[in-house]
Amino acid sequence: MTITKEAFVDLQEKYNKVIKLLEEDSKLDPETEPYLSKYLARQILIGMKANIENLIRTEAADGQDNIKLTAMLGAVYLYLGMVSIDTEEISTGEKHLEKCKETIEKHQEKPEVILITLNMYNQFGILWSQREPGKSKVYLEKAEHLYKKYKAEANVPLDISDLFHANIETYNTETALRNLEKIYTHTLYYLAQIFGAMKEALKSSIYCHITLQRQLQMGDYDPIDWALNAATLSQFFMEQNGFKQAKHHLAASSYILAQYRNELNQITERNEAYDAKMETFKHRSADVARCWAKYGILLLSKSKERLLNHADDIDVNCSMSSDLSKLQITSESSISTEDLQHLDFEGIDVRSYEAQVTDQFILTLEDARKVFINAQQWTTKAQEYYTLDSLASDYIEIVLDQTQLYLNLLFFEDNPENQAKLHKRRVNLLENILDKVNSQYYLHYCRQVWFELGRTYADILDIKTDKLRESDSRPTPQALSKINNLVEKSILHYSNFINSFQDKVTGKLPDKIPEDAEKPFLQAYFHIAALHGRHVTLDKQVQLKNTEASLEHYKFVSDYCDRYGKAKELVAMEYGICKEMVALLPIKIAKLSAS
């Protein structure tokens, strides 16, 4: 007995209603009844279920519409499941999905059913993500596996909407294939999240990359979002020492932005919409510029670490690679070497963007300079958008990046004179910030700056004192006066840092410093103590005063740490020295006072 056309038409109407409710009407649901459309859709779906079940009962077991009806029933269960999950009836949703699975069990890979199958596994993945990521992963990997198999067999799926289309003449293969790809992209995206939740960051990043790749291939992306996401992903790779991959992602990001820029230039009508787009473009380009700068900074920093850890034997013993595809994989890892080979973007040629800077670990000053210059150019670019007057916080952060860049370059510079010059540049950048911003509103930035300035002046001091010691001739008064000046400057900035913790009303320091600031606070005190001992003078009175100040500061740290045990752990090394000094210095003071 064949099923009447009316039955199918009826089902089609109902299906269309459901889709409309779920995709359009649900957006207009009032705040007081956010699930209104979904509940309505659910009602219809329940009706459809009954109808289809009826039809199945009357249909012969080997009838031509058998698979189609099975698929339709599966689809209805799928939608019921999705709606339940959306309306937070998780266990009901689970039941529906289980029924769906049961229904389509024997026909999972058939063209009529495949899209439902993949969707269903995705939904199971979403369902279980909230309770047990491990189980979610299993379902999603099933979907992944099925997709690959289906693609390998090059079958054409049937779109779900076509399934419900009563008198269809030709199937929408294009739509079906596009939906197939969309579902798979979501599978990958969900897997990326699951791996993230399970703390498998590298695996997650691989899936994020694949998702980006697919968006690119399908032409289904917003260029700004895509560029920003690629740049963000590059930050992750950098941290894993994957500088090659990081650079590639940054290059891709720049490539896409350039493409978008061309698109914008094509727009002739300059209206508000255009302005908004241009603004966003400039904003996000500045952000990508910052990522490029971070790349340079981190490459120098990691190169430095590498050199320090393998002082003499670097070429022989260091197996560290800046290319993730060469990463040594342990047998327990869930990642395969294969996984790491395809972290580039097919379909776009970004070599010209990659050519600007190296992705190899740095060894020489010459190479370091090149990276430095490149990164510096990017910070300048970023500051075109993030100006002091408009977006001061970001501007300051970029300046801090610039000072970090100088610091990283310093390491590769052998000549102390040049080192001092680089420090001086840092000082200028940092002091400029203090001049320009209100420390009340930018307190946490000013604190960083003061601390950095304290340290930088101390670094210059070290260089100058080294120079004096190494020279044979008697130090000139000017040289000594310079030394003292540096000591004072360093103390000044560390003091500013410390005083910023004073209570605004009483002017006194609190008994306890907030935990996240405790370590630098104590270190600052410690540095001041040591600095007081570095004044060069023959005047006994001055020496006495300095030594007393030194003692006072060592004592402060010592007392604070005795009072607050946890703090002691933070600055264990310094604490030890403070205790020594508190014992030694009184002797010196006594001698100085006596004479």
Place this chain on the structure above:
Amino acid sequence: MISEDTEVVNNVENVRVFMRIRPETENQDQTAITSDKNIITLTKSSTAKTFKFCKIFDHTSSQIDLYRSIAVPIVAKVVTVTYLEIYNEEIRDLLSETPKKKLTVHEKPGLGVYVKDLLGFTVDSLEGVTEMLCKGNKNRATGSTKLNDTSSRSHAIFTILVESKNKTNNKTTFGKLNLVDLAGSERVNRTLATGDRLKEAGKINLSLSVLGNVISALVDGKPTHIPYRNSNFTRLLQDSLGGNSLLVLEEQKETKRKRKKSKTLINNEEFEKIEMEKGVLENKIFVIQKKILVGGENLFEKAQQQMELIEDTAKELEHLDSTHQLLQDILPFKAQEKSFVEEHQVSLQEEEGTG
């Protein structure tokens, strides 16, 4: 609950003392409390003590009563309110005629963070404040149905700015109060009520529009690496959130002399400091020695003094030397500690910084 001396009130010009009695709870020490206008009487086992205040508010009084009674007479103030909503990282003015228009966040180094073109309304009463609040609420984005989609979060910030001129000392003070309505709070309550254990971390975001969030979550927790992901929300509340978060004060593990073979970098810094002290002392000695050679009056006396100084410094050098030795002994020990800490840190980073 019971406040201080009444004498204080009369002596200090700018201080007024008021008392508000909270509703009675379990009165463990059986003290009877009665109040009348501005005198309160405490009676305990037939001993009565009285205290006098400027005014006493009993347990039926409300915050508004207090405010009206106490604050209003003292200060003349201008109260301005602003009300904005952050929805999908877009900022809208809820009090404007065109609430759909997107506004931008700006900063000026002297002013801090502000929203450009945000309207401020002056109100002269508490009723005015609540009126503004209601008006703004009407303009809030209607509840998105994409409840699974974490990208559609709407926060609202209602700000009350008070500029008050104190009549007694002619000083103007500014105060700012931010009332924040965090998005998703209702949803959380509902979930808690139903008992479903919703692990936010494990919950999958359906929309690819938040791929960026997923990727950012992978990057190490340090905020330095992805600065542009600071949401407008945190940016606007920057000054209210306090200046105590020190973003980057990374340990500078570098040594000043990279050729040094030693791997215990932190210890080396301290070493060098001690060496510096030594160096300076040596220098002083050297300078002094030179002075002895150059002529001058009372050279002998000076020589005597200087001999003593040299002795002292020599002793100190000894002392420092022994400290130096002590530190050197500790050094290998510290090296062990350091590598242990480093290992520990690496494994912590792997745990925390991912996902």
